[in-house]
Amino acid sequence: MFPVIRTIVLSVLTGLASLSHAAPLSFTTALDLAERQSPKLAANAAAIAATRAAAIPAGALPDPRLLAGIDNFPISGPAAGRLQADFMTMQRIGVMQELPHTEKRRARQGVAAAAIDVANARQRIDRLGVRRDTALAWLDLYYFQRKVSLIDDLEHENALLAQVVLSQIASGRAQAADAVAPKQEAAQLADRRDDLSRDLAQASAKLRQLVGLSTIDGLADDPPALAIDAQHLRGHLQRHPELLAFSAESRRAEAEVAEARSLKKVDWGVELVYQRRAPQFGDMVSVQFTFDLPVSPATRQDPVVAAKRRELERLDALRESLVRDHTVELEGLLAEHAALTRQLERARQTALPLAEQKVSLQTASYQAGKVDLSAVLAARRDRIEQRLRVVELEGGRARVAARLHYAYGEDEP
Numbered sequence: 001m002f003p004v005i006r007t008i009v010l011s012v013l014t015g016l017a018s019l020s021h022a023a024p025l026s027f028t029t030a031l032d033l034a035e036r037q038s039p040k041l042a043a044n045a046a047a048i049a050a051t052r053a054a055a056i057p058a059g060a061l062p063d064p065r066l067l068a069g070i071d072n073f074p075i076s077g078p079a080a081g082r083l084q085a086d087f088m089t090m091q092r093i094g095v096m097q098e099l100p101h102t103e104k105r106r107a108r109q110g111v112a113a114a115a116i117d118v119a120n121a122r123q124r125i126d127r128l129g130v131r132r133d134t135a136l137a138w139l140d141l142y143y144f145q146r147k148v149s150l151i152d153d154l155e156h157e158n159a160l161l162a163q164v165v166l167s168q169i170a171s172g173r174a175q176a177a178d179a180v181a182p183k184q185e186a187a188q189l190a191d192r193r194d195d196l197s198r199d200l201a202q203a204s205a206k207l208r209q210l211v212g213l214s215t216i217d218g219l220a221d222d223p224p225a226l227a228i229d230a231q232h233l234r235g236h237l238q239r240h241p242e243l244l245a246f247s248a249e250s251r252r253a254e255a256e257v258a259e260a261r262s263l264k265k266v267d268w269g270v271e272l273v274y275q276r277r278a279p280q281f282g283d284m285v286s287v288q289f290t291f292d293l294p295v296s297p298a299t300r301q302d303p304v305v306a307a308k309r310r311e312l313e314r315l316d317a318l319r320e321s322l323v324r325d326h327t328v329e330l331e332g333l334l335a336e337h338a339a340l341t342r343q344l345e346r347a348r349q350t351a352l353p354l355a356e357q358k359v360s361l362q363t364a365s366y367q368a369g370k371v372d373l374s375a376v377l378a379a380r381r382d383r384i385e386q387r388l389r390v391v392e393l394e395g396g397r398a399r400v401a402a403r404l405h406y407a408y409g410e411d412e413p
Contacts (some may be wrong), residue, residue, distance in 0.1 A: 024220035027138055030211050037212030041130060044123040044316035051119045055112035059105040067094040067273060084278030094273030094286070101265035107258045114252035121245035128241050132406035133211045136399055141203040142219050143395030144196060150387055151193050158185050161380070164363070165373065173369040181373050185380070226401040226409075230334050233408045240326055240408060246319035253312040260305040267292045326408075333404050340397040347390050355383040 025033075035041060038154035073090040114267060148232040162182035208216055237243075268291045275284040362379040365371040 003404065012067060024218040025138075025207075025211070025213075025216050026136070026220040027224055028140045029220075030207065031131050031134050033211040033213070038130045038210075040126050041123065044119070044126055048116065048119045048123060051112075051116050055109070055116060058112035059109040061105075062098045062100070065094065065096040065098075067096055067271070071275070084411060087277065087281045090275040090277045090284065092273050092275045093284075094271060096269060097270040098267065098269040099142065100267045103260040103261065103265050104259070104267070107255065110255035111252065111259050114248065117247070117248040118252050121241065121248040124398040125245055128406060128410075130210070131410070134207070135402040135406055137203060137207040137210055138219070139395060139398050139402060141200070141207050141216075141221055142223055143391060143398070144200040145201050145219065146391050146395075147388060148193065148196050148200060150391060151189055151196065152385075154384055155189050157187065157380075158182055158189065161185075161363075161376070164367065168369075173367075174373065178373045181216050181377055185377065192247065197386045223398055226398075226405045227332070228297040228337055228401055228404055228409075233334070233404060236408050237323075237330060238374050242322060243319065243326065246315060246322065250312065253308065253315055257305065257312060257339075260301065260308045263301040263304060264294055264297055266294065330404075330408055333400055337397060337400045337404065340366040340400060342394055342395040344390070344397060347386065347393055351409075352383075352386045352390055355379070355386040357382050 069092055070083075071090050071092055072086065074080050074082065074086050074089060079089075083089060083091075159182075159334070162179075165174060165178050167183055169176055169179060204216060208214065268289060271286075271288040271290070273286040277283060288372060359376070359379045362371060362376045366373060368375045
């Protein structure tokens with residue numbers, strides 16, 4: 001009964017989830033979905049839960065041991081084979097408890113707590129990667145759609161040009177061969193559409209993979225305007241999750257050093273035994289204490305401590321190397337973002353308006369019979385390239401801004 005109910009509930013929830021995302025996918029919704037649907041983040045969450053569970057017994061005492069047996073059982077002589085014939089024969093039952101040194105228990109607790117920090121740090125790194133990859137996939141799909149829409153506009157303009165050419169041929173101002181040119185341009189635009197359709201399908205598949213949806217019914221809204229403040233990003237460099245993870249790794253290494261040092265501390269144990277003899281003899285109780293004897297720390301404990309300290313030094317060196325790598329990456333991305341911003345401004349304010357103006361002038365001259373069709377086509381090809389370049393620059397700058405924001409600018413929740 002209960003499995004059936006569970007199956008029905010899961011089916012209903014799955015259906016509701018699919019309905020809830022039937023609308024166009026916004027940028028923010030894509031990021032949220034990717035976090036919820038990411039198998040890697042789910043695996044990390046399970047690892048964190050496992051690490052927390054493993055930390056619970058870290059400082060606990062070992063389980064006690066039950067002792068039971070017979071001492072001094074005679075196997076020869078007059079009392080041979082009899083349990084209560086000799087006063088030295090006794091049945092014994094007792095309990096033994098090992099008591100590790102307090103510092104060892106504290107050290108194990110410290111290692112367990114540091115392991116939880118490391119697991120959380122890895123989760124933050126993977127969360128950053130999921131959000132960054134999803135943002136880039138959404139932007140890729142958005143700007144490929146922009147390019148396809150631009151091709152639609154260009155094909156419509158080409159159809160209008162074909163009508164102009166036919167009108168010119170009919171009026172005797174153009175040759176009949178000119179009628180072929182718009183068809184050639186239409187074929188070139190179709191080739192570009194095919195390339196963009198391929199890129200669009202790949203981008204859509206990538207985004208669907210990240211957000212866990214079988215279909216995406218278009219994109220909602222424009223991409224967010226991610227403000228890029230170079231000074232803020234440079235000041236936020238040390239908060240990068242990969243660098244914070246080294247802090248967690250260092251804490252774990254320090255805890256392991258403390259644990260290695262604690263191996264020199266003496267553990268002890270206590271044993272309490274009740275000994276029963278024959279009725280004519282009295283019963284007995286025994287108490288026994290045991291102690292470890294670390295007689296050769298130079299060959300046993302000291303090498304372990306030295307190895308853990310070297311591991312701590314290794315982590316410090318790796319962190320410094322990673323800081324340098326991220327500094328180079330940050331400065332490179334900032335320079336690329338600034339260059340794309342300048343190029344986009346020139347393309348919008350100078351190159352594209354001039355290309356539009358040239359097409360208008362050449363088209364007017366062609367209709368007046370002053371230039372041939374090749375001049376118009378050359379101007380149109382330049383305008384096509386400029387329009388596509390503007391979209392390409394917008395997309396490139398948006399992608400660089402996303403890489404900067406989701407690596408150095410976003411605060412962890």
